[in-house]
Structure formats: structure tokens, C-alpha cells
Amino acid sequence: MSHLNEVSEVLRVTSSYMVRATALGGRVRAFGLNATEIVEELRRRHDLNPVPAAAVGRTAMGALLLAAASLKEEDQLLTVEVQGDGPIGRIICSADGAGGVRGLASNPYAHAPSRDGKLNVGAVVGPSGYLSVTRDLGMRESYKGTVELQSGEIGDDLAYYLARSEQTPSAVGLGVFVLPDGSVEAAGGFLVQLLPGLEPDEIAAIEREVAALPHPTALIRDGVTPEGILDRIFPGGYEALEQLPVRFHCPCSRERFEAALITLGTEEIESIIREETRESTELVCHFCNEAYHFSPCQMRGILQSAS
Ligand SMILES: [Zn+2]
Numbered sequence: 001m002s003h004l005n006e007v008s009e010v011l012r013v014t015s016s017y018m019v020r021a022t023a024l025g026g027r028v029r030a031f032g033l034n035a036t037e038i039v040e041e042l043r044r045r046h047d048l049n050p051v052p053a054a055a056v057g058r059t060a061m062g063a064l065l066l067a068a069a070s071l072k073e074e075d076q077l078l079t080v081e082v083q084g085d086g087p088i089g090r091i092i093c094s095a096d097g098a099g100g101v102r103g104l105a106s107n108p109y110a111h112a113p114s115r116d117g118k119l120n121v122g123a124v125v126g127p128s129g130y131l132s133v134t135r136d137l138g139m140r141e142s143y144k145g146t147v148e149l150q151s152g153e154i155g156d157d158l159a160y161y162l163a164r165s166e167q168t169p170s171a172v173g174l175g176v177f178v179l180p181d182g183s184v185e186a187a188g189g190f191l192v193q194l195l196p197g198l199e200p201d202e203i204a205a206i207e208r209e210v211a212a213l214p215h216p217t218a219l220i221r222d223g224v225t226p227e228g229i230l231d232r233i234f235p236g237g238y239e240a241l242e243q244l245p246v247r248f249h250c251p252c253s254r255e256r257f258e259a260a261l262i263t264l265g266t267e268e269i270e271s272i273i274r275e276e277t278r279e280s281t282e283l284v285c286h287f288c289n290e291a292y293h294f295s296p297c298q299m300r301g302i303l304q305s306a307s
Contacts, residue, residue, distance in 0.1 A: 016246050018068055018099065019226040023238035024202060029193040030238060031068055032226030033246070035061050038101060039176055039187035041248040045289045048108045050178040052088055054119040057176035057187050058154040060103040063095035064246055065172070065191040066133060066158070071097035077136040084152050086110070086126025094287075100249025102287045119178060125152035131161055155189070162193070169194040169203075171210045177217035186220040190229050209233045250288035257283045257292045261299075262306045269303045 016037045021030045039057035042048065048056060059080050067078040074097040082091040089106025112123035132146040145165035150156050155174040162170040174189035192210065194203060210233060213219075219229055230238055261269060261283075272281055273296065280293040294302065 017226065018064065018244045018246050019230065020068060020241045020244060021230055021238045022241060023230075023234045023236075024198065027195050027197045027202075028206065028234075028238075029069060029191075029195060030230055030233065031065050031191045032188075032229040033061055033065060033190065034188040034220055034226050035064065035101075035246055036184060036187045036220065038064075038246060038248045040184040042103055043178075043182070043184050045248075046104055046108045048105070049111055050182060051112050051119050051121060051124045052105050052108050052110050053178055053182075053184060054176040055082075055088055055121045055125055055154065056091055056093065056103050056105050057184065058121060058174040058189075059091045060093040060095070060101045061174050061187065061189050062154060062158045062172065063093040063103070064099065064101050065189070066162075067095035067097060067101075068099070068244060069191060069193065070135065071137075073138065074098040076138060079134045079136070080158070081132045081134070082125060082129070082149070082152075082154065082157070083131075084126030084129035084149055086122075086124045086129075086152065087112070088124040088126075091125070096249065096251075098249075099244050099246040100251075101246065102248065102250040104287055119176070121154060122152040125149070125154070127152050131157045133161060133165070171206070173210070173213065173216050175216035175218075175220075177221060186217045188220045188226065188229070189216045190226075190233065192233060206233065209235065248288075250285060250290065252285040252288060252290060254292050257285075258294075258302060261294070261302050264306070266303060266307045269299065269306055273299050273303065 016035050018033045042056055043053040059082055063080040076097045077094055079094040087110040091105045093103030095101040110124045112120040114120055129149045130146050131149055134144040136142045147161045147164050150160045155172045159170050159172040162168050171192040177186040179185045280295045281299055283292045
């Protein structure tokens with residue numbers, strides 16, 4: 001893995017990255033992920049309680065892993081939507097082909113008592129509902145697949161989706177560890193996809209290693225890297241193809257909001273100006289909670305562009 005040394009140098013400033021790999025002569029596709037900083041940023045931006053932080057964090061990491069496994073271009077988008085009957089409501093996370101991800105939940109303050117000392121994600125998501133995956137490939141080309149939730153724990157549900165909707169048997173492990181002060185100490189996971197041509201004993205061996213694997217957050221808290229996670233799943237070795245930087249990213253911008261305001265039309269913009277004569281107009285991106293302010297003077301400029 002000496003060719004990865006240079007990349008490691010660049011990525012050392014952050015522990016969040018993904019490794020893309022193959023094993024068993026290309027018949028297995030595998031990804032290891034540390035996304036601690038990303039999930040902490042999601043928590044901070046949306047003021048997520050511990051269980052919602054774990055639920056949104058797992059969904060965001062799932063979106064990142066599926067995007068890395070299936071998107072070909074950097075500007076393509078993969079969105080995972082989880083709608084259960086639990087108190088968190090809907091979770092939506094989108095990842096692009098460049099390792100950027102954003103996400104949110106309807107109720108950031110949902111709560112459920114922990115189970116076996118673990119954050120009870122299944123209880124805030126709810127056991128009944130659906131999970132859908134949408135791929136926006138540009139040029140108005142998009143594909144959506146939907147499955148019923150299996151446990152609401154997200155990892156199982158994504159594995160079920162991949163097997164059922166995409167006919168790719170997969171193992172998905174996702175975990176988020178939240179400290180007593182509410183901050184995220186560790187978040188990471190893996191995706192292993194079984195491609196055609198594997199022998200039953202090879203599949204059984206992978207299943208055995210995945211089943212024996214400690215929880216992903218236990219590994220990350222022990223300092224295990226994404227490569228280290230794959231080392232444990234493939235004791236016979238694997239081939240690391242590349243390290244991919246991952247980060248929180250929302251494509252919203254002041255210009256986009258300005259353009260959106262203009263499309264409201266003159267009548268609507270005039271009424272906003274009338275209502276907020278003295279104060280600036282605040283627009284908040286619901287995906288990242290970033291606020292954009294437009295002064296009355298700027299609003300008149302937008303009105304002019306609209307007319
Ligand atoms: Zn945004």
C-alpha cells in the first residue's frame with residue numbers, strides 16, 4: 001500500500017476519510033469509513049439529541065458509502081430517505097460523488113431510552129415505514145428504489161435495500177458514539193458487497209468475519225483506521241484502491257437563495273419587503289441551518305431583477 005502514503009499525508013489533518021478496496025480477485029467490493037467530524041458537524045448544525053445524532057449520522061454514512069459504491073461523477077447525488085413511524089419523523093441525507101454529505105431529521109429532539117447501554121436508533125426511527133434511495137445522475141436522469149424498514153437501525157435496512165432492490169448481497173455496519181456532553185466521539189462503518197462468482201465457502205468466511213467484528217465505534221474509539229476495519233473483515237488480505245476524503249457539504253449559497261427569491265415573482269417579493277420594511281429578510285437552508293440575510297436595500301435590488 002506504499003502508493004497511498006502521499007494521500008495519507010494530506011488526509012492526516014482530519015481523521016474522516018473513506019477507503020475503497022476490492023478483495024478475492026475483484027469479486028468483493030469493500031469500503032471502510034471514519035466520519036466522526038462529519039457526524040459531529042451534523043449534530044452541531046441541527047442541535048441533534050444523542051439518538052437523533054446516531055440516526056442521522058448512520059443515514060449520512062450510509063449515503064456516503066452507497067454514493068462511493070455507485071456514483072460515477074462528482075456532481076451526481078445519492079439521497080437516502082428514511083420514513084418510519086417513530087418520533088424522529090423523516091430523515092433525509094444526500095451524498096455527492098465527491099465525498100460531500102448533508103442531512104437532517106424532522107425532529108432533532110426525539111428521544112428513546114437506551115437499550116443494552118446503546119443508543120436506541122430503532123426506537124426513534126420506528127419499526128414500520130420505508131427506506132428509499134434516489135440517484136440523481138444529472139440530465140434529469142434519476143432512479144429511486146424503496147423497501148420497507150426491517151429494524152429501523154439503518155445499517156440492516158440499507159443491507160436489505162441493496163439485496164432486495166439492487167440484487168447485491170451486502171453487509172453494512174454503521175455506528176455513532178455520543179459522549180455524555182452530547183458531542184460525537186466516534187462515527188464510522190463499512191460496506192462489503194458480494195459480486196457474482198463467489199464460492200459458498202468464501203461467502204461464509206466473509207459472513208463469519210463480519211459477524212465477529214466488534215461494533216464499528218468500538219474499533220474507531222480504539223484508534224482503528226478504515227483500512228484497519230477492512231483488515232479484520234479480510235484477514236487473507238485485500239487491495240486498497242484509493243483513499244477518498246469525506247466532508248460535510250451543503251451546496252447552498254447566497255446566490256442560490258437570491259435566484260430562488262427572484263423566481264417568487266414581483267408580487268411576492270413586494271409583500272416580503274412590505275412585511276419586513278426595517279429588518280433584513282432571513283432565509284435559512286433547512287439542510288444545513290445556514291442563515292442568509294438580505295437587507296431591505298438588497299431586497300429592492302432582487303425586486304428589480306425579478307421585474
Ligand atoms: Zn445549506
